[in-house]
Amino acid sequence: MAAPRVYQQLGLRRVINGAATLTRLGGSLMPPEVLDAMRDAAGSFVQLDELQRAVGRRIAELTGNEAAYVSCGAAAGLVLSTAACVAGADPARIARLPDTTGMKNEVIVHRSQRNGYDHAIRQVGVRLVEIGMGRSAFAWELEAAINERTAAVFYFAGAMAEYALPLPEVVRIAHARGVPVIVDAAAQIPPVSNLWHFTRELGCDLAIFSGGKGLCGPQSAGLVLGRADLIAACAVNGAPNHSIGRPMKVGKEEMVGMLAAVEWSLQRDEPALLADYERQVAWLIERLQGLPGVSVTRSWPSEAGQPMPRAHVHLGPAAAVTRDELLARLRAGDPIIEVSPARDGVYVNPQTLRAGEMEQIGEAMAAILAPVAARA
Numbered sequence: 001m002a003a004p005r006v007y008q009q010l011g012l013r014r015v016i017n018g019a020a021t022l023t024r025l026g027g028s029l030m031p032p033e034v035l036d037a038m039r040d041a042a043g044s045f046v047q048l049d050e051l052q053r054a055v056g057r058r059i060a061e062l063t064g065n066e067a068a069y070v071s072c073g074a075a076a077g078l079v080l081s082t083a084a085c086v087a088g089a090d091p092a093r094i095a096r097l098p099d100t101t102g103m104k105n106e107v108i109v110h111r112s113q114r115n116g117y118d119h120a121i122r123q124v125g126v127r128l129v130e131i132g133m134g135r136s137a138f139a140w141e142l143e144a145a146i147n148e149r150t151a152a153v154f155y156f157a158g159a160m161a162e163y164a165l166p167l168p169e170v171v172r173i174a175h176a177r178g179v180p181v182i183v184d185a186a187a188q189i190p191p192v193s194n195l196w197h198f199t200r201e202l203g204c205d206l207a208i209f210s211g212g213k214g215l216c217g218p219q220s221a222g223l224v225l226g227r228a229d230l231i232a233a234c235a236v237n238g239a240p241n242h243s244i245g246r247p248m249k250v251g252k253e254e255m256v257g258m259l260a261a262v263e264w265s266l267q268r269d270e271p272a273l274l275a276d277y278e279r280q281v282a283w284l285i286e287r288l289q290g291l292p293g294v295s296v297t298r299s300w301p302s303e304a305g306q307p308m309p310r311a312h313v314h315l316g317p318a319a320a321v322t323r324d325e326l327l328a329r330l331r332a333g334d335p336i337i338e339v340s341p342a343r344d345g346v347y348v349n350p351q352t353l354r355a356g357e358m359e360q361i362g363e364a365m366a367a368i369l370a371p372v373a374a375r376a
């Protein structure tokens with residue numbers, strides 16, 4: 001498969017993405033249904049706030065949530081949901097952000113869940129209050145951290161939940177004191193059932209998803225799902241209103257594309273998709289077997305903690321190249337091949353591969369890892 005013409009004209013190589021739904025590689029690829037909806041939306045002007053509300057109502061219906069908002073990515077969803085908990089829909093408070101004087105301006109997070117995305121929360125002018133140590137957290141720590149300035153508790157689902165209090169316990173303690181719980185579930189699809197699991201089943205007030213990861217929507221879109229009053233406040237804090245969210249504009253094409261992506265994701269045959277990931281991982285294990293110093297195992301769950309497999313290629317001292325040489329040589333080709341570094345080798349993730357690409361990666365790796373004596 002050749003690179004898209006626009007990339008060729010710019011002198012860029014295309015990337016075979018065996019790493020993950022990484023933003024720096026383009027997130028995910030949109031199916032034709034999403035692209036068609038975006039092209040359709042691009043054909044005329046529309047009342048943007050009415051479109052946002054109509055799309056939100058439809059997404060809420062489809063996912064069994066009270067309400068939904070299309071943000072320009074999950075990180076923007078973190079900003080707007082923080083603003084919603086701090087300033088609500090009060091125009092005077094919204095105008096003052098990120099000055100939070102006199103407002104509830106503390107957000108509780110687990111120390112073990114601190115990560116680069118919490119800048120999105122901090123930019124609203126709140127102070128992060130950490131609970132837990134690196135590898136532990138106790139209910140009394142959450143109870144003691146809640147006070148009259150607490151705006152919300154943020155929780156990062158998936159792999160980052162390993163050393164945190166279980167989410168149902170966080171919800172129970174926070175709700176007993178009237179504090180909302182917001183879950184960042186940006187990369188937690190599959191399974192698509194997470195679109196209602198965190199909110200409807202676990203009782204979280206808001207759940208945030210990336211549009212450009214597992215949902216295969218526009219890369220610059222995201223979803224905030226949950227409580228109607230908080231979603232309404234997200235909208236007032238967002239574009240096109242002059243507010244902290246104004247620089248995070250969502251276009252009409254992205255709003256409609258996000259709806260199409262939710263519809264498409266809900267119709268996807270998830271068991272068949274997961275079975276195909278298993279097949280690809282099994283194929284790579286078989287293909288690289290017997291190469292000196294190389295062994296391949298099935299690794300589970302994914303790097304984000306999703307219930308799906310990836311291949312872990314272990315490189316021992318007898319391998320023909322080191323991990324960094326392997327990564328560099330895979331990146332040096334055309335197309336560029338991207339996989340993720342592991343401590344002792346690399347991971348190959350089927351989630352972002354198109355038909356035939358696992359085989360391309362396998363053949364490229366087999367050539368690089370062939371015994372030195374066997375090379376011409």
Ligand SMILES: *Cc1c(COP(=O)(O)O)cnc(C)c1O
Pocket residue numbers: 023072073074075076117156184185186187209210211212219221222
């Ligand atoms: C990817 C990611 C985000 C950011 O999502 P965008 O849609 O790129 O804004 C936020 N939080 C987590 C945990 C993520 O994995």
